[in-house]
Amino acid sequence: MCARLSRPFFARDTRSVARELLGMRLVHLDPAAGRLSGIIVETEAYCPNDAASHAFRGQTARNTPMFGVAGMAYIYFIYGMHFCFNIVTDLATVPAAVLIRALEPREGIPAMSLGRIDGKTKPHAIRGLCRGPARLCKSLWIDRALNGYDLCQTDSLMYVEEEAPVADTEVACTPRIRVRGGSEALDACWRWIIKESPYLSK
DNA sequence: ATGGGGATCGTCT
DNA sequence: GACGATCCCCATC
Numbered sequence: 001m002c003a004r005l006s007r008p009f010f011a012r013d014t015r016s017v018a019r020e021l022l023g024m025r026l027v028h029l030d031p032a033a034g035r036l037s038g039i040i041v042e043t044e045a046y047c048p049n050d051a052a053s054h055a056f057r058g059q060t061a062r063n064t065p066m067f068g069v070a071g072m073a074y075i076y077f078i079y080g081m082h083f084c085f086n087i088v089t090d091l092a093t094v095p096a097a098v099l100i101r102a103l104e105p106r107e108g109i110p111a112m113s114l115g116r117i118d119g120k121t122k123p124h125a126i127r128g129l130c131r132g133p134a135r136l137c138k139s140l141w142i143d144r145a146l147n148g149y150d151l152c153q154t155d156s157l158m159y160v161e162e163e164a165p166v167a168d169t170e171v172a173c174t175p176r177i178r179v180r181g182g183s184e185a186l187d188a189c190w191r192w193i194i195k196e197s198p199y200l201s202k
Numbered sequence: 203a204t205g206g207g208g209a210t211c212g213t214c215t
Numbered sequence: 216g217a218c219g220a221t222c223c224c225c226a227t228c
Contacts, residue, residue: 044220052220062213080210082221099220121223134221179220201221 005160007152011070014089014096018045019173019192021087023166026103029157030141033111038103038130038140039163041197044176045190046086048094051181055095064148066095071152075137075144082134085142087151087160101177101191103130104199105139112139132201170194177202 005024010017027037046053054063054076065074066088074086074097086097105112105126112129116138130136137143142158151159173189180186193200 046220054220057214060214076220077212078219079221080212080219084220086220101220132221177220 003162004152004156005071005162007069007071009071010087010089010152011091012089014045014047014098015190017087017089018043018098018190019171020165021098021100021160022171022192022194023163025106025161025163026100026140027107027159027161028140028142030111031157033114033141034108036108036111036140037106037161038136039106040100040102040160041104041194041199042100042102042201043192044099044101045089045192046097046099047190048090048096050096050185050188050190052176052179052185053096055097056181059095063095066097068148069150071150073142073146073149073151073158075142075147077144078134083137083143084133085137085140085146099133100136101133102197102199102201103136103140104197105129111141127198131199135201166194170196 021040021043024040025037055066059067065072070088072088075083086099088097090096113123129139172193172195174191176191
């Protein structure tokens, strides 16, 4: 119980990692907010040689974490106001990552709601706190400061905790949300969900 | 329940 | 200079 997923878990085929992350617990021990966590219910794989991946056209300043070590956070800023959280996978020389798209909120729910209050955004019902990649970042107090953070250090403040595996019968895969890059990238079923979860995006 | 548009800025062409 | 691995609000049905 309470084992943290270690680097070998992430240093594997990206699609397997995306599938097996379902049901695991993402934890952030935020110095100000305290212990925040949720069960992963929706993921997307961004694979090597994937036209929809930020790494597809080579290394740049933004995507540098994807070229780093498996188990690192890759956090990017999008639409001028949102962050999205990925975990780097596969081998160091083959850039790939899993986007975490939705969580079932578990611990620190009052602090999650607090994190959403920025003067513009209204408080959310629990169901909406982590439903979507940008919403879960906001609720878990994840931002630019954690870009490149290693989730696999023994004293890490952000990590994935092992939970009971989710059976194949509870899982489905679909095309990814809002990606570009040609029919192969559009059609590939590289988004994994826990079918009956009420906490999915979209 | 569903759909359109605005917000807002870092990144790459 | 364009646009994005998004979200929220409001209008309409």
